[in-house]
Amino acid sequence: MSLLVLLYFNPIAGAGRSARAAESYAATLRGAGHRVELRPSQAVEAVDVLAADLATPDALLVLGGDGAMRAAAPAAVRADTPVYHLPFGTENLFARHFGMDRSETRLLDALAAMRTTRVDVGRVGEEWFLLMASIGFDAEVIHDLAAHRTGGIRHRSYLGPLGRQLRMYRPSRITTRIDGTTIVDGRPGVLVVANCPEYAVRLDPAPNASMTDRLLDVVFLPAATRRAVIGWMVRCRLGRGEKHVIRGRGTVVDVRLEPAARFQLDGDRPVRKEPVGKVRISLEESTLPVLLP
Numbered sequence: 001m002s003l004l005v006l007l008y009f010n011p012i013a014g015a016g017r018s019a020r021a022a023e024s025y026a027a028t029l030r031g032a033g034h035r036v037e038l039r040p041s042q043a044v045e046a047v048d049v050l051a052a053d054l055a056t057p058d059a060l061l062v063l064g065g066d067g068a069m070r071a072a073a074p075a076a077v078r079a080d081t082p083v084y085h086l087p088f089g090t091e092n093l094f095a096r097h098f099g100m101d102r103s104e105t106r107l108l109d110a111l112a113a114m115r116t117t118r119v120d121v122g123r124v125g126e127e128w129f130l131l132m133a134s135i136g137f138d139a140e141v142i143h144d145l146a147a148h149r150t151g152g153i154r155h156r157s158y159l160g161p162l163g164r165q166l167r168m169y170r171p172s173r174i175t176t177r178i179d180g181t182t183i184v185d186g187r188p189g190v191l192v193v194a195n196c197p198e199y200a201v202r203l204d205p206a207p208n209a210s211m212t213d214r215l216l217d218v219v220f221l222p223a224a225t226r227r228a229v230i231g232w233m234v235r236c237r238l239g240r241g242e243k244h245v246i247r248g249r250g251t252v253v254d255v256r257l258e259p260a261a262r263f264q265l266d267g268d269r270p271v272r273k274e275p276v277g278k279v280r281i282s283l284e285e286s287t288l289p290v291l292l293p
Contacts, residue, residue, distance in 0.1 A: 002033045003058040003111055006081075008050070008072050010041045010064030010088070018063050018088040021102075025063065025086065028104045034111065041068060054079035059111060059291055065089015066131060067268045073121060073128055073288050082116045082291040091267060093131050093198040097211070100293050110293050118287040119211040122195050124279060125272065129265040130211075130288070131198065133281050135174065135255065136190030136221075137229045138200070139264040140165050146269035169226055172261040178218055178250035186258070189222040190229065193253050193281045200267060203236040205245075216283060218253055220246040253281040 007029075009022040019040070026036045039053060041064065054060060054075055062072050063086040076083045086102060087095035095101065122129045144164055171188035184191070192199075194206035194217040209217035221232045222244055235243075260275035 006057040050075035082289040121284040
């Protein structure tokens with residue numbers, strides 16, 4: 001079966017390796033009888049441009065990291081085109097969750113079978129997320145990294161931002177309501193709203209989150225000091241982060257912050273860079289089709 005495949009890639013993902021990999025994947029796919037169109041992410045200026053490109057293709061292959069997946073998701077939902085993540089980013093949490101890897105053989109098998117599922121999508125304002133939104137220390141590290149970023153990133157790229165934030169970070173007091181019910185009232189800490197159980201460096205604060213249950217998992221980690229934040233990171237990494245955690249599930253999460261703070265989406269800085277005093281995090285009505293390996 002010959003398919004038309006759109007290969008969307010982030011040229012700077014994987015420290016620049018993804019651009020070369022895109023050509024290699026395209027050659028393999030064409031050798032298997034598929035038609036392939038390449039789209040570098042910087043050439044796609046708006047969701048409707050990529051959505052128009054997806055009007056005909058049978059599948060969208062996203063070659064990059066979780067940021068590339070997040071960028072491609074609105075167009076894939078609009079066009080109802082199944083996506084497959086070829087992991088060339090730093091964490092690649094979406095690919096990890098579905099067992100996707102860089103194997104060309106597995107990719108060809110997936111295209112031959114065309115088994116799909118649909119996953120939930122989160123929203124903050126006009127922006128979407130697939131994995132998580134968070135407010136607190138990790139969000140500040142991500143904003144710090146973005147402010148100093150000059151190209152592709154590796155795990156060691158986070159060392160400078162981590163060190164700076166360990167010196168500078170001051171937690172905001174967070175009030176959180178889930179579907180109208182208050183679960184946190186003016187307490188300092190870190191808030192994670194998860195759509196997926198995966199998290200950076202396998203901290204995984206919401207291990208029971210599901211991408212298909214039409215619910216967001218809300219996790220509040222009380223932490224009034226930088227030392228407490230580090231403690232949570234260690235406990236989450238060891239799978240011992242339950243004591244004193246506040247958890248909930250719902251579809252609409254309203255958050256108030258004092259003082260205002262910044263948030264992150266899927267490990268990336270959002271378009272809105274400045275601190276906010278309140279934010280609503282919710283489920284999008286539409287779901288994203290995913291091509292399974």
